[in-house]
Amino acid sequence: MRTAFFQAIELVFSGNRQLINIIQVTMRMSLSSSLVALLLGVPLGALLGTISWKGKGILVIINRTLMGLPPVVCGLICYLLFSGVGPLRHLGLLFTVEGMIIAQVILLTPLIIGNMESHVSDISPAIRETAKGLRLSTAKTVLLLMNESQYQIFASYLLGLGRSLAEVGAVSMVGGAIAFKTNVMSTAIMNYTNMGNFTIALALGIILLVIALVLNIITALIQWRLRR
């Protein structure tokens, strides 16, 4: 452990070209995939939480199943779709960061929908009452709902971000862990472990945790500002 701590610090300050590239790719992949998933998931989750339609239960169950979609299955499906012989081969997405982002969005969106749905269905009766009483327009009701869900939206985003930073099954299949192109923190840790180099793997793990900490602090600060 101690050697790994020491090595992690050494690695960060050595300005290793490969490490810098890995961090850049990781950030690009996690930030964009979690943002896209948030933009898709929040409206869909809010919609699912507010509607009173007969088939709603089925949709909720389907979404909850997708929340448990194993990353390797998602990775395998994307690999087959984007593969040189797959139906989407002309997009040229296999072994690219864009392909990894798509796989991540497929994994993250159901999580955010599920999170939002459970929260919104909790508060929507009260919001509806208030809107009725104040005779608010639909647009304003939606704004009110979003305002009341602020905390939950941040929590969902952090859930997505954490998941996308930690995920290894899907990204290693779709990305192929190609050095200087699609190698991210989690796949690099796996590669070093496969080579039997546990110290560097652990050092990368420590760096990944620190990155997660910094991102969480930034999000918490934004959240705190908005609340004030």
Next chain:
Amino acid sequence: MKKFMILLLALAMSTFIFTGCGDSNRNTSQTEDSASDETADAAEEEPAADAESEESEAAEEESAAVDLSILYEEDDSMINNYSLLAVNPDAPFVDANGESVSDVAINTAGAKALTDWMLSEEAKTAAADFGFEEYGEHLFYVIEDGPSSEAEIPVATDETKNIRMSTTTSVNDSGLLTYLIPMFEEAYGYTVEIFSAGTGKAIANAEFGNADLIMVHSESQEKEFVDAGFSMVLDGYESERLTFLYNYFVLCGPSSDPAEVASAPSVLDAFKLIADGKYPFVSRGDESGTHTMEVSLWPEDLGITTDAASVEDYTDWYVFSNAGMGTCLTMAEEKGAYILSDKATFLTFKENNGVME
């Protein structure tokens, strides 16, 4: 209030990291005297971290170097040949439904450029010299009368720039490709994307149309690939399989050698000794070239194949690990087991005291 809590959290985390770092400074400077101290420290950490601290301590103290040794080597039946195969753009590609796909994008010009370079005098000399200074032994040898090329290599264009190479972990983990490929990239402006996995998976990746050329080491699997029409003869060459580099597989095990394989008359006898005595053996179990080689060395009546079901009765001594060479070597070291490895990966492993750079 919130801000205060965040600051507190950040402070706690940084204190944690810095004390960890300070600790390591103190302990490394005191080396041997603090050995008991360190074990006491290690005992306080979580069980998962235990193995880790032992691992790093082993790397620090020379006395605790790797015990795993080469016990049997340089037998003609243990030659490990590496071949380059270009992927045929008109190969009978099929999609996941088994329907044929005709317009798979394969960069044949790029594959030819890289092949020409790999078989040039420059690359061959570099490959033969690779690792000699560091390990005092050749990691790879060039086949003297193997295919060679003096063709002029065109500079990359936008269409031929990206070359996708599917290869095995042994050439990648030993550092050979990370040593060779930048020379080629810098001279001619190509970008080579290396996908590394066991030979079986590397070939499957090419059959899915995701590679322009492959570099693997399993004759039977290569021949299947060629026979199925997935490979092509490049201009200026005589065969699909361009076997140009080799080294040896080595049988490794604990230096005490309980099965006495070191004195076996042949490698087949050595494997028989291990099987008869049921000494622990770690197998790659991932259909890699090393795994294919290993299953061909066991006595036939055991019926060991690359299929996990075939070793169901031997689980008390045969470890079907399904992992990379480095992981398997670490496992064999921990268990005092025998293992078949390519020499390059083993020497890198041994040289770094059980750590692969």
